[in-house]
Amino acid sequence: MIQTGYQHIFDKHLLPALHLIPEPRQGFVLIWPSVFLLICFALLIVIRVTSFSKLVKLVQSCFNMQAWRQLEREEFNPFKFYSILLSIFFLLNLSFFIYKINAAYKWVLNDQSHLNQFLFLTAAILVLFMIKAILNKIVSVSANDNKLIPEFVYSSFVISQTFGIFLFPCLIAAEFGKYEPGIFLSMACVVLVVSQVFKWYRGVLFSLVERHIGLLQIFVYFCALEILPALVMVKFIIEKF
Numbered sequence: 001m002i003q004t005g006y007q008h009i010f011d012k013h014l015l016p017a018l019h020l021i022p023e024p025r026q027g028f029v030l031i032w033p034s035v036f037l038l039i040c041f042a043l044l045i046v047i048r049v050t051s052f053s054k055l056v057k058l059v060q061s062c063f064n065m066q067a068w069r070q071l072e073r074e075e076f077n078p079f080k081f082y083s084i085l086l087s088i089f090f091l092l093n094l095s096f097f098i099y100k101i102n103a104a105y106k107w108v109l110n111d112q113s114h115l116n117q118f119l120f121l122t123a124a125i126l127v128l129f130m131i132k133a134i135l136n137k138i139v140s141v142s143a144n145d146n147k148l149i150p151e152f153v154y155s156s157f158v159i160s161q162t163f164g165i166f167l168f169p170c171l172i173a174a175e176f177g178k179y180e181p182g183i184f185l186s187m188a189c190v191v192l193v194v195s196q197v198f199k200w201y202r203g204v205l206f207s208l209v210e211r212h213i214g215l216l217q218i219f220v221y222f223c224a225l226e227i228l229p230a231l232v233m234v235k236f237i238i239e240k241f
Helices: 032-063 065-074 081-105 114-142 148-176 181-210 215-240
Strands: none
Touching: 032 065, 032 081, 032 114, 032 148, 065 148, 081 114, 081 148, 081 181, 114 148, 114 215, 148 181, 181 215
C-alpha cells in the first residue's frame, strides 16, 4: 500500500505540544566580542613568539626595582615593536572592560548598537591618553625636566602593559564564563585599581625619594594630569551622550 499523506515525526507522540505555531527567537547573540577577544589572543601569540624574553623582563621590571633599572638602561623606548603591541593590547582590553560596564549599567549611548558603543569608548580612551601625553610633554618642557616625567611616563607604560595581560583572562571569563559576569568584571576593576595605585607609588618613589620633590608638588601633578583629565572626560561623555 502506498502512503500518500505526509506524517510528521512527532504525530501521535505522548508529549503534548505547547506551541502550535513557530515561536520567535528571543534575544540575540553578539558575534563581534568573540572575534575581538580572538584578535587580542592573536596579539598575545605574536608577542609570545617574537619577544618572549623581552616580555619576561618587562613583567619582572614591573614588580622589581632592580629589574626596572636594568630595563630602563637597556630600552628606554616605548616604541619597540613588542611594546607597541602590548600598548595596543592594553588599550583594547581597557576599552572592552569599560564597554562591558557601560552595557551592564547603561550609562551612555543606550540607543546605539553594542559595537558602536565599544568603538566610541575606544576612541574616547585614545583621545584621553593623547591629551595626557601632550600635557606631560608640556609640563616636561615647561619645567625643563627631561628625566623625571619621561621616566614616570615610561614606568606607567610598563605597568599598564603588564597589568593588561592580567586583565585579559577576567574579560574572557566575563564574556564566556558560566557564572555571573559581574564577578569577573569586579576582578578586572581590582586589577585596574591596583595598577593605577602601583603607578602612583612608583611616581612618588621617583619624585620623593630620588628627586626630593615635595609632597605638595607631587599631589598637584597627580590631580592635574592623572585624575582631572579622566574626570573631565567622563563628565563630558555622560552629559553629552
